[in-house]
Amino acid sequence: MFQVCVRAHFDAAHFIRGYDGDCAKLHGHRWDVEVCISGNQLDSLGMLIDFKDVKQTIRKTLKSLDHSLINDLTHFGPQGINPTAENLARFLFLEFKRDLRLNDNNLAWVKVYESPDTWAIFKED
Numbered sequence: 001m002f003q004v005c006v007r008a009h010f011d012a013a014h015f016i017r018g019y020d021g022d023c024a025k026l027h028g029h030r031w032d033v034e035v036c037i038s039g040n041q042l043d044s045l046g047m048l049i050d051f052k053d054v055k056q057t058i059r060k061t062l063k064s065l066d067h068s069l070i071n072d073l074t075h076f077g078p079q080g081i082n083p084t085a086e087n088l089a090r091f092l093f094l095e096f097k098r099d100l101r102l103n104d105n106n107l108a109w110v111k112v113y114e115s116p117d118t119w120a121i122f123k124e125d
């Protein structure tokens with residue numbers, strides 16, 4: 001099995017509602033995002049999926065988050081879920097799964113870094 005992965009990033013602010021500590025206050029991160037696609041079948045060029053296509057596809061969603069206050073977005077708003085790294089990883093996984101042309105491949109996982117040392121991964125069971 002092959003895994004093809006792309007890293008991208010966006011810069012955005014958030015706060016964690018109900019958090020007992022500084023993370024409940026408005027603050028920002030450079031959010032690094034890694035997306036990995038898995039599969040067995042390479043095309044005639046020897047590619048599982050073109051890095052270029054993955055980058056172009058995920059750019060749309062990441063652009064909608066860039067320089068935003070994530071808590072203002074419908075999905076993460078007052079009635080929505082907290083914008084933790086875990087919830088962002090699941091949100092991005094579902095967006096990317098919808099947008100990528102995966103054919104026989106699978107979206108293996110999405111990893112969201114809040115900092116170089118802290119991250120969360122979402123993958124389907």
Ligand SMILES: Nc1nc2c(c(=O)[nH]1)N=C([C@H](O)[C@H](O)COP(=O)(O)OP(=O)(O)OP(=O)(O)O)CN2
Nearest residue numbers: 014016022023027029083084085086114115118120
């Ligand atoms: N499981 C999670 N834990 C925490 C999350 C999260 O998304 N998932 N988020 C936060 C905060 O957003 C915070 O920005 C990060 O906290 P922390 O790592 O403590 O950040 P610091 O830069 O202050 O780290 P120091 O090493 O203490 O300087 C918290 N937890």
Ligand SMILES: [Zn+2]
Nearest residue numbers: 023027029114
């Ligand atoms: Zn934070």
